Amino acid sequence: MVFVLSDWSSSVAANFLRRQLQGLGHPMVDEDLVEHIETACLNKPDDWFASLFQSLDSAGLSAAQRAVKHYVRHCLYLYTVDQNCKRGVAPSREQLAAEGLKALESLSKDVPAQVIDRFRSIFTGNARSLRRWLASWRKRWGGRIGKLLVTEQLATPLVQKKAGSSLEGL
Numbered sequence: 458m459v460f461v462l463s464d465w466s467s468s469v470a471a472n473f474l475r476r477q478l479q480g481l482g483h484p485m486v487d488e489d490l491v492e493h494i495e496t497a498c499l500n501k502p503d504d505w506f507a508s509l510f511q512s513l514d515s516a517g518l519s520a521a522q523r524a525v526k527h528y529v530r531h532c533l534y535l536y537t538v539d540q541n542c543k544r545g546v547a548p549s550r551e552q553l554a555a556e557g558l559k560a561l562e563s564l565s566k567d568v569p570a571q572v573i574d575r576f577r578s579i580f581t582g583n584a585r586s587l588r589r590w591l592a593s594w595r596k597r598w599g600g601r602i603g604k605l606l607v608t609e610q611l612a613t614p615l616v617q618k619k620a621g622s623s624l625e626g627l
Contacts, residue, residue, distance in 0.1 A: 458524035532560035
């Protein structure tokens with residue numbers, strides 16, 4: 458499911474499988490995990506992928522929830538890395554919630570509505586529950602809230618470059 462949700466990305470699926478195996482205390486097998494996932498998915502018929510999210514029982518809904526949770530967390534991770542490394546800023550709670558909603562909107566229409574609604578309620582709920590969910594996400598994905606040390610004054614062009622187009626109109 459993660460492979461399909463991530464637009465056929467075997468590295469995202471391998472990351473999910475690695476985290477699942479780690480949680481079960483299974484010894485890590487990193488070398489060929491991506492290759493094994495690609496091989497396994499190539500051997501599946503196309504209609505198998507189409508039927509992944511149809512008529513799910515409670516175990517299937519649980520698997521779909523885990524897949525969607527990993528997909529959304531991975532999207533938030535990529536967004537945060539982009540904001541931190543390319544722009545030099547840390548996204549706010551509201552920006553992360555908007556990005557999480559955007560990730561949910563990009564999901565296939567085959568994903569059960571109850572799974573999507575469960576995660577939508579996290580991003581549209583009260584601020585306290587969102588802060589708690591984001592704290593859990595940061596802990597699991599190795600993020601941390603930091604503070605830059607105060608240094609000398611940055612040149613205006615560098616500040617504009619780091620802040621993006623929001624300062625161009627000033």
